Amino acid sequence: MSQNRDPRTNAEWLSDLRGTGHVRDEALSELRSFLVTGLARAFQQSDPEGNLAEDSVQDALVLILDRLGSFRGDSKFTTWAMSVAMRVALSEVRRARWRDVSLDQMVEAGRLGVSASPETPASSSLERLQLLEAVRGAIDHGLTDRQREAILAELAGVPPGEIAARMGTNRNALYKLVYDARVRLKEALQRAGWTAEHVLDVLGGR
Amino acid sequence: MRETDSMAQADAKLRSIVEMAMSVLSHEIGCDDCFEFFAAYADHIRNGNEIPEPLRTVAEHLERCPACTEEMRLLVVALEAAKIAG
Ligand SMILES: [Zn+2]
Numbered sequence: 001m002s003q004n005r006d007p008r009t010n011a012e013w014l015s016d017l018r019g020t021g022h023v024r025d026e027a028l029s030e031l032r033s034f035l036v037t038g039l040a041r042a043f044q045q046s047d048p049e050g051n052l053a054e055d056s057v058q059d060a061l062v063l064i065l066d067r068l069g070s071f072r073g074d075s076k077f078t079t080w081a082m083s084v085a086m087r088v089a090l091s092e093v094r095r096a097r098w099r100d101v102s103l104d105q106m107v108e109a110g111r112l113g114v115s116a117s118p119e120t121p122a123s124s125s126l127e128r129l130q131l132l133e134a135v136r137g138a139i140d141h142g143l144t145d146r147q148r149e150a151i152l153a154e155l156a157g158v159p160p161g162e163i164a165a166r167m168g169t170n171r172n173a174l175y176k177l178v179y180d181a182r183v184r185l186k187e188a189l190q191r192a193g194w195t196a197e198h199v200l201d202v203l204g205g206r
Numbered sequence: 207m208r209e210t211d212s213m214a215q216a217d218a219k220l221r222s223i224v225e226m227a228m229s230v231l232s233h234e235i236g237c238d239d240c241f242e243f244f245a246a247y248a249d250h251i252r253n254g255n256e257i258p259e260p261l262r263t264v265a266e267h268l269e270r271c272p273a274c275t276e277e278m279r280l281l282v283v284a285l286e287a288a289k290i291a292g
Contacts, residue, residue: 038284047282075245079285083244086281112219132220144276155223159273160237175236178226185227196228203221 013077014068031064032057034078035085043089063088094159101158103149103166110152112136127202131194138188140142147181154178216254233263240267240274249279 008016008027016027039053047053064081071080077113098106112132139148146167152162189199211219240263247264250257257265266273 034288038288042284043281053244059273068235075244075249078288079249080245082284083241083248083281086277086284087241090277090280110219112223113216118268128220131224135220135223151223151226155219155226157272160271161273172236172238175238179230179234179236182227182230183264184225186230188249189224189227199224199228 008077010071010073010077014071017068021055025156028061031078031081032061035082038082039085039089040144042086043093046093049126052089052092056092057085060085091161095165098158098162103153103163105167106156106158106163107149108152110154110156112139123149123201124203131199131202134189134192134194135185138185139191142184142188143181147177147184149172150177151181151185226270231266235263235267237267237271237274240264240271244278244281248278248285250287252282 013027013031016023017031017173018024019027034051034056036050039056040047042049042060043052067084071103073078100140110137139152143151149167152161153166154160160171164171167174243261243264247257247261250261268278
């Protein structure tokens with residue numbers, strides 16, 4: 001470790017990592033330690049041993065070296081490298097977290113149910129029920145099956161990468177699917193006479 | 207049909223989906239496009255700089271995407287920790 005030397009510039013990182021022998025080894029070792037330190041802290045609750053951090057950085061370094069040419073230089077190189085490592089680690093965490101949950105279960109968890117709570121809700125007005133009905137109607141009758149699945153799974157709090165994997169698509173295509181669903185829902189609500197202000201009013205604002 | 211949400215859950219879901227619908231913009235970016243600018247955005251917020259115009263769409267995306275918000279938050283935590291460690 002050479003913790004007291006001046007930090008590398010972006011250009012130095014690139015040339016050292018593209019270099020050979022000792023120069024490359026030292027740069028790789030510094031980068032590895034930088035990334036492991038960061039990931040270990042970010043996941044210290046769920047991964048106190050640091051195994052996730054070590055494994056993720058191992059995989060991330062392969063990606064980083066592979067993608068050096070795609071680094072645009074609009075950030076510090078180390079920030080970019082950490083973003084790649086974070087993507088690897090977080091994808092793994094989310095995969096594990098949702099491993100045993102099917103798409104049907106995700107969709108079901110997103111459905112808008114009636115409260116089972118006996119207490120009187122603060123916003124149990126007639127207008128809230130009308131809004132709930134309008135939203136449910138728009139979801140059930142105004143969306144394609146895939147749009148409905150995607151938006152309800154997202155509403156259940158499932159990360160997009162996990163929904164996309166279940167639906168056999170990628171994150172960008174899923175985003176487009178949910179976007180189109182949002183547009184349709186907005187149009188349906190507007191057709192039913194709801195404005196953004198009125199809706200916030202009924203839901204108690206922010 | 208799901209009938210077992212607590213009142214708070216039912217309210218939160220209704221609010222979320224209505225906000226998802228009502229906040230739809232014509233020029234939004236998706237998660238993958240957002241990720242392209244993650245590093246630049248993280249540097250800006252760590253430096254306390256004002257977010258320049260090209261990165262505003264990232265800020266807008268983070269406003270409505272919990273998955274990317276979590277990732278950005280963890281990225282900044284990781285960068286702060288690695289900086290202190292040298
Ligand atoms: Zn996102």
